[in-house]
Structures are given as C-alpha cells and as structure tokens.
Amino acid sequence: DAKTTQPPSMDCAEGRAANLPCNHSTISGNEYVYWYRQIHSQGPQYIIHGLKNNETNEMASLIITEDRKSSTLILPHATLRDTAVYYCIVRVGSPTGANSKLTFGKGITLSVRP
Amino acid sequence: KAGVTQTPRYLIKTRGQQVTLSCSPISGHRSVSWYQQTPGQGLQFLFEYFSETQRNKGNFPGRFSGRQFSNSRSEMNVSTLELGDSALYLCASSARTDQGYTFGSGTRLTVV
Numbered sequence: 001d002a003k004t005t006q007p008p009s010m011d012c013a014e015g016r017a018a019n020l021p022c023n024h025s026t027i028s029g030n031e032y033v034y035w036y037r038q039i040h041s042q043g044p045q046y047i048i049h050g051l052k053n054n055e056t057n058e059m060a061s062l063i064i065t066e067d068r069k070s071s072t073l074i075l076p077h078a079t080l081r082d083t084a085v086y087y088c089i090v091r092v093g094s095p096t097g098a099n100s101k102l103t104f105g106k107g108i109t110l111s112v113r114p
Numbered sequence: 115k116a117g118v119t120q121t122p123r124y125l126i127k128t129r130g131q132q133v134t135l136s137c138s139p140i141s142g143h144r145s146v147s148w149y150q151q152t153p154g155q156g157l158q159f160l161f162e163y164f165s166e167t168q169r170n171k172g173n174f175p176g177r178f179s180g181r182q183f184s185n186s187r188s189e190m191n192v193s194t195l196e197l198g199d200s201a202l203y204l205c206a207s208s209a210r211t212d213q214g215y216t217f218g219s220g221t222r223l224t225v226v
Contacts, residue, residue: 049214102157
C-alpha cells in the first residue's frame with residue numbers, strides 16, 4: 001500500500017471548517033483514499049473514502065487532487081466533538097488476501113477550540 | 115442496528131497466562147479484522163478472517179491466534195502473556211472489503 005504523510009497536529013475554531021491535508025504521492029491507480037478518526041479511548045470510526053472524484057457524505061467532504069497525490073478532508077462546521085486523531089489511509093479498492101488490511105500511520109490530531 | 119461488540123471491555127491478566135477475547139460483528143458482516151493499539155506502536159494489524167478462513171496476518175508472533183465461527187463471530191487468543199501485550203485490542207467488521215470497516219470499542223488488556 002502507498003504511504004501517507006500527515007502533519008502531526010492542527011487546530012480550528014468551533015463552527016469553522018477544518019481542512020485536514022494528506023499527501024500520498026506514491027498512490028497507485030487502483031488505490032483508494034480512506035479517512036478514519038479515533039476519539040480518545042474509542043475504536044476508529046470510518047468517515048469517507050474516494051478514488052479520484054470528490055466525495056461528500058453527512059460527516060465530511062473529501063477533495064482529491066487531479067494527480068491524486070494529495071487529498072483534503074473537510075469537516076464543514078467543526079464542533080468540540082470532532083476533536084480526535086484523523087487517519088488518512090491508502091488501500092486498494094477491492095482488497096482480498098494480503099492487501100485487505102488497513103495500515104494506520106500516526107494520523108493528525110485535530111483540536112477544536114471553543 | 116447493533117454495532118461491533120467486543121467482550122470483555124477490560125481485562126487484567128498475569129504474565130504467562132493466556133487470554134481469549136471475543137468479537138461479534140455487525141449482522142451480515144463476513145469480514146472480521148483484529149488490531150492492537152499501543153502508545154508506542156500505534157494501531158497494528160493482527161489478522162483478518164473472512165468466511166471462517168484467515169485471509170491475512172500481520173507481523174505478530176505465533177502466540178497470537180484467532181478464529182472465526184460460522185456465524186462470523188470471532189475470537190483471538192494470546193498465549194504466554196508478556197508485559198508488552200498490554201494494549202487496546204480492536205475488532206472491526208465489514209460487509210464488503212471495498213467499503214469502510216466498523217470498529218468495536220475494544221478490549222483493554224493489562225498484563226501485570
């Protein structure tokens with residue numbers, strides 16, 4: 001799986017948009033970008049994933065650059081409950097066998113301030 | 115619908131003992147994965163089961179093993195516990211591996 005690079009931390013004000021960047025310059029054509037988050041002492045929570053088109057769901061939007069070497073997760077109106085570690089993961093879209101695992105890096109710690 | 119259920123939530127064991135952790139996936143999910151999370155190593159993949167077959171295994175010693183039953187419930191076992199096995203053990207399930215995984219709240223294992 002391709003490696004991802006995320007800054008260690010960032011913060012934003014409550015109610016503002018949080019834009020979390022991720023670099024994945026070695027991504028392959030069949031690899032998707034997945035985002036998970038982990039709130040303290042809980043299991044990771046799936047947020048969104050995409051291949052090359054921008055994606056949006058009830059939690060967030062995912063913007064992937066045209067060359068697919070980087071992406072941004074956008075939380076449109078951050079709340080205090082969005083304070084968590086956010087993981088950007090690259091993985092093949094329909095994995096089987098050895099490529100089915102998720103490889104978590106250190107993630108980015110988002111702190112939402114009142 | 116019910117989420118991924120892991121039992122027990124907390125466990126304290128002594129070095130040298132063995133432990134079995136249980137995971138009940140979301141109904142209809144056939145893929146179950148296990149992860150270990152420690153402050154030093156972060157989240158690390160242990161193994162994945164699909165339809166009762168181990169499909170993928172991480173870089174852990176043979177003391178770590180698992181299995182999946184016909185109802186997709188899964189167990190993992192750690193034998194001859196070491197202090198370094200103290201961690202949060204997380205189980206995740208998925209209906210289709212091209213979608214996101216749903217994680218349980220984990221079992222916090224402390225080895226003393």
